[in-house]
Amino acid sequence: MSHDTILSNDHISFETAAQHATARVPVFTPNCRVDMARLEMLGQRYECASHVMVCEDRLFLGLVRIEDLLSAPADITLAELMDSQAPIVAPGVDQEIAAWRAVNHEESALSVVDAQGCLVGVIPPHRLLAVLLSEHEEDLSRLxxxxxxxxxxxxxxxxxxxxxxxxxxxxxxxxxxxxxxxxxxxxxxxxxxxxxxxxxxxxxxxxxxxxxxxxxxxxxxxxxxxxxxxxxxxxxxxxxxxxxxxxxxxxxxxxxxxxxxxxxxxxxxxxxxxxxxxxxxxxxxxxxxxxxxxxxxxxxxxxxxxxxxxxxxxxxxxxxxxxxxxx
CATH class of the missing domain: 1.10.357.20 (SLC41 divalent cation transporters, integral membrane domain)
Structure with missing residues (x-):
């Protein structure tokens, strides 16, 4: 299990999903138990901890919402708890499309996954909100x-x-x-x-x-x-x-x-x-x-x-x- 940096996105083009994604998120393997994940997260500082990413060798498998992790039995694995159908976006997707996808799926954060299925990062809630506000202002300006x-x-x-x-x-x-x-x-x-x-x-x-x-x-x-x-x-x-x-x-x-x-x-x-x-x-x-x-x-x-x-x-x-x- 690991929560190291997954990928730097300094090179990503402007106004894409990957530009807003952060790799400073909790990442664990699917066979990690709930109690071990909770214990390892203690004392760690993440940019976004609303969701726990479940990956195997950087391959994105699903996610666990923090509220589900805190309330789940201690002895089950993340594979049993994770949402394998969570919405994802490609790194090059426009920021507005990414934000609307999160809204349509009622998610407060959004996983960014590349063409190989590897996790690039997570767009945290405050960045999704900033994107929606920016796009709203731009739309009003266009009108x-x-x-x-x-x-x-x-x-x-x-x-x-x-x-x-x-x-x-x-x-x-x-x-x-x-x-x-x-x-x-x-x-x-x-x-x-x-x-x-x-x-x-x-x-x-x-x-x-x-x-x-x-x-x-x-x-x-x-x-x-x-x-x-x-x-x-x-x-x-x-x-x-x-x-x-x-x-x-x-x-x-x-x-x-x-x-x-x-x-x-x-x-x-x-x-x-x-x-x-x-x-x-x-x-x-x-x-x-x-x-x-x-x-x-x-x-x-x-x-x-x-x-x-x-x-x-x-x-x-x-x-x-x-x-x-x-x-």
Whole structure:
């Protein structure tokens, strides 16, 4: 039996399960008796003693909760007492996934085991709590504008007026340029507007619906990321949802426009525009925050204005392109 250090994790990459694991835990062989384990733990200092690890030549077999060890008969072995189905994670698993696995299994600590089945260490309760708190703050920051973490969000909230102005005005100038470009787009279709002034009635509605779909997509993606769901897992489903939402809105908008304004051509134009604009809004809403982060730009200031102006331009262009084809 031994409680020596199992493995140093100084080399492990940032934000993984192994980075939070400690090897300073009680480790015993499965044939060790309960009374001997309790006796040997006396006077020892561990970083985590909420669980006793049961290993054979460093091969992880199970664990014994400290409350079970203290209350068990003295003459039984740890093999009889241990939980061989205790949850484990690999060293490279993301810290948030590891923390949620412990929560889902109602464990206060989590064993980290490598591909060979050897114990790397244990993530103690206070580190699991720190991970959950850190990830919670990061998720809230993302909801507020896709910043990388709470520290970045706090810095953005506390910076002086001059710096706030410098950080925000460039993106808003981009938005202004986009607004002027959108006006130019509309001007290119002056002939269609003169012959069908009713086309102008639906521009605000189509732009609003596309922006609303984009905002919903951002929220769903952030929620997925907060529980460890990767972007690749969400990409296909969100694109399909965007298509389904666009189709549903088009099927509602088209007949209503036909009924209210009595023009099947206008109804078809509005319906098709709503469908295509909503579909593209989903893709824009997923791509921009990721793209800004890739270029080390703070999405807290850029993703909102940039996503809005790009989607508005797309919506106007889509609308009048379809109108030109139909009229």
């Amino acid at each position: 507020g504008g896709f910043t990388k973490g709470a520290e970045a969000a706090r810095s953005s909230s506390e910076e002086p007026v001059r710096r706030r102005f410098r950080h925000r005005i460039p993106w808003l100038l981009v938005g202004l340029a986009g607004a002027l470009l959108a006006a130019d787009f509309v001007g290119q279709f002056e002939a269609q507007l003169q012959s069908k002034i009713i086309l102008a009635f639906f521009i605000p509605g189509i732009v609003y619906l596309a922006d609303a779909v984009g905002t919903q997509t951002e929220t769903v993606v952030v929620r997925g990321l907060s529980v460890g769901v990767g972007m690749r897992q969400m990409l296909g489903r969100e694109l399909l949802v965007g298509l389904a939402i666009g189709l549903a809105l088009a099927l509602v908008a088209g007949p209503l426009v036909w009924w209210r304004w009595g023009s099947p051509e206008i109804a078809l134009c509005v319906g098709l525009s709503v469908f295509v604009s909503c579909a593209t809004a989903t893709l824009t809403a997923m791509a921009l925050p990721w793209l800004l982060n890739s270029f080390s730009l703070d999405p807290a200031f850029g993703s909102g204005p940039l996503a809005t102006v790009i989607q508005d331009l797309f919506s106007v262009l889509i609308y009048f392109t379809i109108a030109s084809a139909l009229f």
